[in-house]
Amino acid sequence: MLVSLPLQSGSELVREALTRFVDDLVGALPNVLAGVVFLIIAGLGIKLFMTALRAALKRTIGGESPVYRQFVATIVAVFLWFGVGLSFLSIVGLDGIATSLGTAAGFVALGISYATSGMIADAVAGVYLLRDEDFNPGDTVDIGGTVGVVKSIELRKTRLAVDDDTVVRGNAEIEKKWTKIGDAESDRQAAAPTDD
Numbered sequence: 222m223l224v225s226l227p228l229q230s231g232s233e234l235v236r237e238a239l240t241r242f243v244d245d246l247v248g249a250l251p252n253v254l255a256g257v258v259f260l261i262i263a264g265l266g267i268k269l270f271m272t273a274l275r276a277a278l279k280r281t282i283g284g285e286s287p288v289y290r291q292f293v294a295t296i297v298a299v300f301l302w303f304g305v306g307l308s309f310l311s312i313v314g315l316d317g318i319a320t321s322l323g324t325a326a327g328f329v330a331l332g333i334s335y336a337t338s339g340m341i342a343d344a345v346a347g348v349y350l351l352r353d354e355d356f357n358p359g360d361t362v363d364i365g366g367t368v369g370v371v372k373s374i375e376l377r378k379t380r381l382a383v384d385d386d387t388v389v390r391g392n393a394e395i396e397k398k399w400t401k402i403g404d405a406e407s408d409r410q411a412a413a414p415t416d417d
């Protein structure tokens with residue numbers, strides 16, 4: 222059984238489409254306005270939080286390279302803005318998209334963390350080595366049979382002077398098995414000439 226629909230002219234179709242569009246737009250305006258207000262408030266909140274976080278990082282790891290503070294602050298900012306973005310989508314009525322993005326981001330983060338687990342382990346070990354008062358540039362250390370003088374400690378790598386070469390090792394490897402040979406300050410004092 223066929224049902225015949227009345228045929229509409231082109232201008233009537235366009236008018237009906239525009240009317241529906243305007244009605245949908247007017248219906249969505251309160252959600253969009255609420256979302257914009259939320260973004261403004263969240264942006265100000267994140268700005269204040271990041272200012273406090275940077276000040277706290279400067280106090281706790283102020284003597285270290287600014288790269289470490291910037292690294293931590295950037296990671297925190299990315300997580301905060303991602304959460305704000307998902308919340309904004311929910312507020313404007315796009316819950317399905319927010320849920321899908323949150324789930325997809327979780328899987329991507331899992332893959333990235335698995336792929337960069339060695340790099341993350343080196344960075345965490347680097348922070349511990351930088352904070353360790355027994356492991357400093359100029360110290361002579363034995364790292365699994367490699368004896369050398371610590372030239373520099375970076376976020377992921379530590380450079381050692383071994384004879385006339387520079388040996389670069391990952392911080393996670395060093396953190397597990399390093400031994401300090403003597404004390405650099407006492408070695409310098411012993412080598413200095415005395416006025417006796």
